[in-house]
Amino acid sequence: MMNEQQYQECINACMECANTCDYCASACLNEANVANLRNCIRLDLECAAICRTAAEVMSLNGRFSEQICNLCAEVCHACADECQRHAEMGMEHCRECAEMCRKCAAACEEMAHHAVR
Amino acid sequence: MMNEQQYQECINACMECANTCDYCASACLNEANVANLRNCIRLDLECAAICRTAAEVMSLNGRFSEQICNLCAEVCHACADECQRHAEMGMEHCRECAEMCRKCAAACEEMAHHAVR
Amino acid sequence: MMNEQQYQECINACMECANTCDYCASACLNEANVANLRNCIRLDLECAAICRTAAEVMSLNGRFSEQICNLCAEVCHACADECQRHAEMGMEHCRECAEMCRKCAAACEEMAHHAVR
Amino acid sequence: MMNEQQYQECINACMECANTCDYCASACLNEANVANLRNCIRLDLECAAICRTAAEVMSLNGRFSEQICNLCAEVCHACADECQRHAEMGMEHCRECAEMCRKCAAACEEMAHHAVR
Numbered sequence: 001m002m003n004e005q006q007y008q009e010c011i012n013a014c015m016e017c018a019n020t021c022d023y024c025a026s027a028c029l030n031e032a033n034v035a036n037l038r039n040c041i042r043l044d045l046e047c048a049a050i051c052r053t054a055a056e057v058m059s060l061n062g063r064f065s066e067q068i069c070n071l072c073a074e075v076c077h078a079c080a081d082e083c084q085r086h087a088e089m090g091m092e093h094c095r096e097c098a099e100m101c102r103k104c105a106a107a108c109e110e111m112a113h114h115a116v117r
Numbered sequence: 118m119m120n121e122q123q124y125q126e127c128i129n130a131c132m133e134c135a136n137t138c139d140y141c142a143s144a145c146l147n148e149a150n151v152a153n154l155r156n157c158i159r160l161d162l163e164c165a166a167i168c169r170t171a172a173e174v175m176s177l178n179g180r181f182s183e184q185i186c187n188l189c190a191e192v193c194h195a196c197a198d199e200c201q202r203h204a205e206m207g208m209e210h211c212r213e214c215a216e217m218c219r220k221c222a223a224a225c226e227e228m229a230h231h232a233v234r
Numbered sequence: 235m236m237n238e239q240q241y242q243e244c245i246n247a248c249m250e251c252a253n254t255c256d257y258c259a260s261a262c263l264n265e266a267n268v269a270n271l272r273n274c275i276r277l278d279l280e281c282a283a284i285c286r287t288a289a290e291v292m293s294l295n296g297r298f299s300e301q302i303c304n305l306c307a308e309v310c311h312a313c314a315d316e317c318q319r320h321a322e323m324g325m326e327h328c329r330e331c332a333e334m335c336r337k338c339a340a341a342c343e344e345m346a347h348h349a350v351r
Numbered sequence: 352m353m354n355e356q357q358y359q360e361c362i363n364a365c366m367e368c369a370n371t372c373d374y375c376a377s378a379c380l381n382e383a384n385v386a387n388l389r390n391c392i393r394l395d396l397e398c399a400a401i402c403r404t405a406a407e408v409m410s411l412n413g414r415f416s417e418q419i420c421n422l423c424a425e426v427c428h429a430c431a432d433e434c435q436r437h438a439e440m441g442m443e444h445c446r447e448c449a450e451m452c453r454k455c456a457a458a459c460e461e462m463a464h465h466a467v468r
Contacts, residue, residue: 015366015406022410025279029272038263045259045279046179048410052403053170055366059373059399062163064192071188075181132249132289139293142396146389155380162376162396165293169286172249176256176282280413287404296397298426305422309415 010111011058014072017104018051021079024097031091040082040094047079051104058111069108076105127228128175131189134221135168138196141214148208157199157211164196168221175228186225193222244345245292248306251338252285255313258331265325274316274328281313285338292345303342310339361462362409365423368455369402372430375448382442391433391445398430402455409462420459427456 025044028037054072058065080101087095142161145154171189175182197218204212259278262271288306292299314335321329376395379388405423409416431452438446 011370015370019362019366019406019410022407023412026276026410026412029276034269034272038268041275042177042179042260042263045177046174046181048407049170049173049177049179050181050185052407053166055370056166056373056399056403057163059370059377060159060162060166061374061377062159062166063195064163064167064188067188067191068167071181071184074184078180128253132253136245136249136289136293139290140295143293143295143393146393151389152385155385158392159377159380165290169290172253173256173282173286176253176260178257178260276411276413279411280408280415283404283407283411283413284415284419287400290400291397294393294396294400296393296400297429298397298401298422301422301425302401305415305418308418312414 006110006114007058010069010107011055013104013107014051014055014058017076017100018048018055020097020100021045021048021051024083024093027093028086028091037086040086043075043079043082044097047075047101050075054108066112069112073105073108073112076101076108080105123227123231124175127186127224128172130221130224131168131172131175134193134217135165135172137214137217138162138165138168141200141210144210145208154203157203160192160196160199161214164192164218167192171225183229186229190222190225190229193218193225197222240344240348241292244303244341245289247338247341248285248289248292251310251334252282252289254331254334255279255282255285258317258327261327262325271320274320277309277313277316278331281309281335284309288342300346303346307339307342307346310335310342314339357461357465358409361420361458362406364455364458365402365406365409368427368451369399369406371448371451372396372399372402375434375444378444379442388437391437394426394430394433395448398426398452401426405459417463420463424456424459424463427452427459431456 021044025041025048028034028041028044031037050072054068057068080098083094083098083101087098138161142158142165145151145158145161148154167189171185174185197215200211200215200218204215255278259275259282262268262275262278265271284302284306288302291302314332317328317332317335321332372395376392376399379385379392379395382388401423405419408419431449434445434449434452438449
């Protein structure tokens with residue numbers, strides 16, 4: 001069973017991840033090679049939207065908290081995979097985003113698997 | 118395979134449902150028997166949050182469109198069930214919300230099952 | 235004073251505009267000359283976020299409805315100006331977005347000026 | 352001029368405040384005297400929506416960041432005033448929410464007044 005501290009950590013991870021993904025999308029838009037970053041930008045925005053909603057649903061103590069966290073973990077892994085490729089080409093914002101997405105995915109998986117409601 | 122018209126209809130249904138749920142929550146807050154409507158308000162807000170994100174993800178042509186629509190359909194059914202109970206007690210905003218939630222759930226299920234991406 | 239029908243039309247305009255802006259951002263990302271559309275994409279996303287919130291605040295019958303509508307009108311005009319430039323270069327999604335943004339700005343100005351709360 | 356650290360602190364304050372407001376709304380819904388907390392719940396939800404969008408717009412480095420922060424500060428003060436009244440009646444979630452709203456308002460005012468863009 002999840003304790004309140006873990007629950008709050010998952011909310012915080014989702015909010016921080018939403019912010020990091022939006023920032024990564026914005027930074028990608030400024031890059032010279034923006035044409036190579038289309039998928040990254042789109043996935044960043046999608047991931048931000050779902051992270052933001054996961055945090056909102058958990059804050060409302062919603063009954064679909066586990067389901068949205070499960071989906072959030074999936075999107076975070078996809079976004080981390082995409083960002084990781086650009087991180088290896090030297091994009092610092094993508095490196096940070098990949099790292100944050102992995103952390104958020106782990107918090108969401110913990111939440112989804114251990115919560116007893 | 119989903120055609121563009123159906124896709125747009127699902128986006129519209131999600132946006133309209135988000136609006137209807139927020140309105141229902143607000144109307145419930147004004148009711149004399151607000152204490153009996155706690156679950157309805159919470160579920161309205163949760164449903165609105167997920168509908169709004171489903172519309173956003175589809176508008177962005179996101180790759181998790183089906184998954185968020187699947188979850189959205191589930192939440193809409195739960196919200197419709199809850200609102201239906203209050204509709205039977207004469208709450209008009211709950212009757213309208215239940216109806217909109219069923220319509221949105223159907224559009225999301227259509228989207229989730231027939232989309233080929 | 236604003237009647238309920240006008241209020242609902244403003245909510246609908248904001249939701250439709252949010253959707254149109256997100257779609258324009260996504261379509262811009264697919265364009266060959268995406269590098270010329272950076273500002274357009276960023277403004278689309280910003281406009282979508284504020285339109286979505288304006289609709290939410292009005293649906294909740296929030297006391298800051300006029301203020302968010304005033305800001306929404308400003309962002310919509312800025313987004314319409316930017317999209318208009320690309321519409322003149324033949325971008326159909328930008329033409330549609332500029333048109334929708336003007337319509338939403340007008341609805342928000344009507345709302346902000348005539349509402350008596 | 353605002354430095355990057357202050358900018359990030361404002362984003363964090365807005366996200367944390369959105370979460371705290373949603374949580375306060377949810378906790379108010381559970382209270383025995385929910386009928387006395389209608390305005391508090393509505394304002395919490397409105398404040399959460401605007402805080403979330405302020406964080407999103409800043410993360411996107413949007414050109415309306417100051418304006419949304421100005422509005423956010425206003426809503427936060429209104430929400431803090433309302434919560435303060437219930438805090439004095441012993442509601443711990445309202446006390447925490449009032450405190451967070453004041454902190455977020457200060458961060459948004461700092462952002463709106465000192466940012467040079």
